[in-house]
Amino acid sequence: MVKPDPKTAAAQFVAEHFPDCQGAVLAGSVVRGEATETSDLDIVIFDESLQSSFRESLTAFGWPIEIFVHNLFSYRYFFEMDCKDAIPSMPRMVSEGIVLKDSGIIQSIKEEANALLSKGPERWSAETIIEKRYFITDVLDDFIGSTIRAEQIFIANTLSNKIQEFVLRTNGHWMGTSKWVVRALKMYDEKFAEEFVNAFDEFYKSGKKDKIITIVDKVLEPYGGRFFDGFLLGNKIFNR
Template identity: 65%
Template sequence: MSEINRINPYKAAELFTLNHFPNCNGALLAGSVVRGEGTETSDLDIVIFDKNLKSAYRESVIEFGWNIEVFVHNLTSYKEFFKSDCERARPSLPKMVSEGIVLKDSGIIEAIKQEAKDLLAKGPEEWSAETIRIKRYFITDALDDFIGCSMRAEEIFIANTLAELVSEFVMRTNRQWIGTSKWVIRSLRNYDEKFADHFVDVFDTFYKTGDKNRIIVMVDDILKPFGGRLFQGFCLGK
């Protein structure tokens, strides 16, 4: 979507809310434009609260020169989404609500925002010893495949899997929220910027040169405090 045809994001969000949800109880504009991270391809994330809505839904539309993602809830449905987001350690809706700019408020937004902020501050549930053990095994399995692989095409995709598994392991063993896609690195940087830069550099070196050694050393260093690689004796479902 060309920026030439766009109107101001806040104005676009206000007009969208007025046109489509004139009787809603509250509305928020969230996402990259609110954080000052908007790009040419950024969309508008709008969260709507309407007490008369029977069930929650999500919809994508294009209006006012913007791609718009609208997340529509009644005054209880958002709680289930808060809960499920936190259980998977990816608090998408709580984050949108906590950072969102108010577009409309009948007196409900402050309390909902506080719910979101409290959940984010609490962090995800701690991984159990058994979960850590299972994750160690699958990281070990991917690492062994990576070490033994001699086909460049396959190495690239194994490295991708390792990056996802290892970043999740680091974040969750430190009771930090995780993310997907661009939020993987953003989450890592929010936790430890120095480690995040190292993590990127290690994988970037492999993608550029094919040198696996730095990835192998980093993964072993991460697993070491938890007992290192795990294969012998691992059992699941017996």
């Protein structure tokens, strides 16, 4: 069976399953030109008749399809929560989405999404940066000291997540998860993203830790470097 092209399939799906909706957009990898053999269709639907939002995965017209269905107010909660987490999945889908149906609402919702994306995530406080430095240092020490390969692999994974978060948040950039980690790093700085990937790739292939240690120190240096001695979380209160 030959699948219809993504936009045709998505439009047919909306017409069949949500004929009375006020708007719908097709987003995801098929829109960005990054589709693979396993890519699905991400469709955001706006329907004023809904009492609450929902997400559903199914197969139709030869495509795996994920739908994100909202009324004309519920999407704002997800905009807000995604931005609070600094991973703007829903705003990004709406912003990049190709219009499948529109009764005159999509442009204003896109403008809301674009405004949030342009603003960037909330800046970390000085206290948060200190705390993040400490926990990165703690994981780095475990990584340097570990002699057990199985443990090193998962310590490295934790370290990569903490470093990408630190780099992106301290520089006012949105984060990502899974494949979006590398994409988010490239949006910030392509050269750094390449160094980051190469450092971890070399470790996973050869066990060499040097490049990872170097990149961690490079990231922490502008904020005071590694931090352990003197860290305090909470208040020291003594009864005498």
